[in-house]
Each structure stands twice: as structure tokens, then as C-alpha cells.
Amino acid sequence: MKLNITSKLLYGLACLLLATLSLTACQRGGSGDLTDIGMNLTVSPDPPAVGKATVILTLSDANGQPIAGAEVNLEANMSHAGMVPAFAQAAEAEPGRYEASLEFTMGGDWFILVKATLPDGQKMERQVDVPGVKTR
Numbered sequence: 523m524k525l526n527i528t529s530k531l532l533y534g535l536a537c538l539l540l541a542t543l544s545l546t547a548c549q550r551g552g553s554g555d556l557t558d559i560g561m562n563l564t565v566s567p568d569p570p571a572v573g574k575a576t577v578i579l580t581l582s583d584a585n586g587q588p589i590a591g592a593e594v595n596l597e598a599n600m601s602h603a604g605m606v607p608a609f610a611q612a613a614e615a616e617p618g619r620y621e622a623s624l625e626f627t628m629g630g631d632w633f634i635l636v637k638a639t640l641p642d643g644q645k646m647e648r649q650v651d652v653p654g655v656k657t658r
């Protein structure tokens with residue numbers, strides 16, 4: 523009788539543990555906004571113009587410390603349909619600072635989709651608008 527109660531208790535605990543684990547896994551697996559991650563993106567030349575551009579991106583954690591070792595991919599696209607997006611993988615120039623080359627193929631309103639995988643495996647996705655790319 524005593525043994526039976528113990529095994530029921532253990533079973534209950536195991537279920538609880540599993541539920542907690544899967545909940546955590548779901549949160550980590552989702553591509554959330556990760557609001558505590560700081561991101562700053564600048565485009566050079568500034569103001570941006572048609573042609574080659576350098577995108578500089580910095581990532582920082584909740585304490586403002588640079589996040590080194592992230593994998594950062596960029597997708598540049600325009601706000602109207604029918605454009606071929608440009609993709610670029612950013613290289614880490616210094617800890618927490620990532621640089622990529624892109625080419626704006628026409629003037630107008632662009633946006634850059636940043637897809638980053640942080641060193642702890644969390645995935646972050648953010649969009650940065652780059653309006654008014656100038657035609658040379």
C-alpha cells in the first residue's frame with residue numbers, strides 16, 4: 523500500500539517535470555522577439571543610396587553586454603511586390619559587432635530582415651525599415 527502511494531507520487535512528479543520541460547522547450551524553440559536583446563543596425567552610406575552598402579549590426583544582452591558568437595543572416599527586400607530579395611551572411615568584425623555587404627538594386631523603400639541565432643541557440647527575427655534609398 524505504501525509502495526503504491528509512492529509510485530503514484532513519483533508518476534505525478536515525472537509528469538509535472540515533463541510538462542515543465544516541454545513548456546520550456548516550446549518557448550526556446552519559438553522565434554520570439556526576445557525583447558531583452560538589444561539590436562542596433564546602421565547602413566553605410568547614410569543616407570542609403572542605390573549600389574553597394576555595408577550593414578553594421580550590434581547585439582547586446584539584457585545587461586548591455588555585447589553578444590559574441592551569434593550567427594546573423596540578413597535578407598533585404600522592398601516593400602513592393604516583384605523584387606528579388608538580397609541575402610547576406612554577416613561576419614563578426616569584433617565581439618558583438620557584425621558586418622555584411624548588401625546591394626540596393628533600386629531606389630525606394632527597403633527593409634532588412636535580421637535572422638540571428640544566438641550562442642545559446644535562441645532564434646531572433648527582427649525587421650528594420652530602410653526607407654527612401656536614393657537613386658544616384
Ligand SMILES: [Cu+2]
Nearest residue numbers: 600605628630
Ligand atoms: Cu523595387
